[in-house]
Amino acid sequence: MTTGAGSVQPPTSLADPFDHGNLEDPGPLHESLRAAGPVVHLSRYDTYALARYEQVHAALTDWQRFQSAAGVGLSNFRYEEPWRPPSLLLEADPPRHDAPRRVLSAIVGPRSLHRLRAKWAADAAGLVDRVLGTGDVVDVVPALAEAFPLRVFPGAVGIPADGRENLLPYGDHLFNAFGPPNDLVAAGAGRIAGLSAWVNGQCARDRLAPDGFGAAVWAAADRGDLTHEQAPLVVRSLLSAGVDTTVHGLSAVLYAFATHPDQWERLREQPSLARVAFDEAVRWESPVQTFFRTATTDVRVGGTVIPDGAKILMFLGAANRDPRRWTAPDRFDLSRDPSGHVGFGMGIHQCVGQHIARLEAESLLTALARRVSRIEPAGPVARHHNNTLRAWHSIPVRLHRK
Structure with a gap:
């Protein structure tokens, strides 16, 4: 391992962040990495880990030295062929990143989402009523975390209702593929060609409704704001990253309220806290746990020189519970200001769809707060393991109606 002149040798860890034990409960690993130092060498993958908030935040905002264009997964695009065309939002840096980001930021920004607020609120109310009609448990x-995003978000993009169930397994494989080629990647390999073909097909102009986000991307290409070759890739970015992350963010906030009844009572008393609650859940659970960057030069972090071309694994989940940054970080607390969390990334690659996710959460939580007096656990929960996501399979709860 090259460390460079005057460099401090970082501590080494034999841990595998992607083994099932750490995916089930990453907390002990995160604590050990934060305690070890600002940089830790993960010998299993010959990569450098950043787990403290200060270093993760700095790497996320320094795209010049910590590039995304070589891939935000373990695979290094300098030397390896990507399994699909790289994302123009997630896996590109300026100047290639600029036009797609500018176009999509305008299309899915807060002002553009205003027209969806009333419709999504009504959709959420209808879904909650139907769920409450099926029984208390x-x-x-x-029932909620998957059903609501799959109902409202693809419709806003403009894709037909038929086939939307493909989005979750496609996204699951996409986020697994950011990790090593382990059993989780192998499990999705047999279906991914068909799923990719379906998703790519939805990005074509003639498949998209004329009043959705996707049509607006194609209209931007007609204006010359981006190329017609870029347009379907930008639409694909919406479909790739806009469902799974929101699903698991909603799962996290519902689990948080089931296990923190005092915070649910606080939300019921003050429904305007719905967006704060969602951001606090994203900090607390970090649906996106990790992302990689690649050093573009020898870069010094905490006394260690990370060599040019090395992969850097940023532990967003560890940074979001770093006691150096957060008071009582393991507690879900609506009195906290969660702004500054890195659950949506930071800097120029910060999640462009975060306002969509917040509106979905606000719609669903507001509808629940009006109809449900208490949420309590009703059985063991089950995680869904993914190389990148802090994901859920099952959260049984008892919903007490008002």
Whole structure:
């Protein structure tokens, strides 16, 4: 391992962040990495880990030295061929990143989402009423956290209702593929060609409704704001990253309220806290746990020189519970200001769809707060393991109606 002149040798860890034990409960690994130092060498993958908030935040905002264009997964695009065309938002840096980001930021920004607020609120109210009609005990992962985004978000993009169930397994494989080629990647390999073909097909102009986000991307290409070759890739970015992350963010906030009844009572008393609650859940659970960067030069971090071309694994989940940055970080607390969390990234690659996710959460939580007096656990929960996501399979709860 090259460390460079005057460099401090970082501590080494034999841990595998992607083994099932760490995916089930990453907390002990995160604590050990934060305690070890600002940089830790992960010998299993010959990569450098950043787990403290200060270093993760700095790397996320320094795109010049910590590039995304070589891939935000373990694979290094300098030397390896990507399994699909790289994302123009997530896996590109300026200047290639600029036009797609500018176009999509305008299309899905807060002002543009205003027209969806009333419709999504009505959709959320209808869904909650139907779920409450099925009985008191509900698995909120499929019934709410999956059902609501799959109903409203693809419709806003403009894709037909038929086939939307493909989005979750496609996204699951996409986020698994950012990690090593382990059993989780192998499990999705047999279906990914068909799923990719379906997703790519939805990005074509003639498949998209004329009043959705996707059509607006194509209209931007007609104006010359980006190329017609870029347009379907930008639409694909919406479909790739806009469902799974929101699903698991909603699962996290529902689990948080089931296990923190005092915070649910606080939300019921003050429904305007719905967006704060969602951001606090994203900090607390970090649906996106990790992303990689690649050093573009020898870069010094905490006394260690990370060599040019090295992969850097940023532990967003560890940074979001770093006691150096957060008071009582393991507690879900609506009195906290969660702004500054890195659950949506930071800097120029910060999640462009975060306002969509917040509106979905606000719609669903507001509808629940009006109809449900208490959410309590009703059985063991089950995680869904993914190389990148802090994901859920099942969260059974008892919903007490008002």
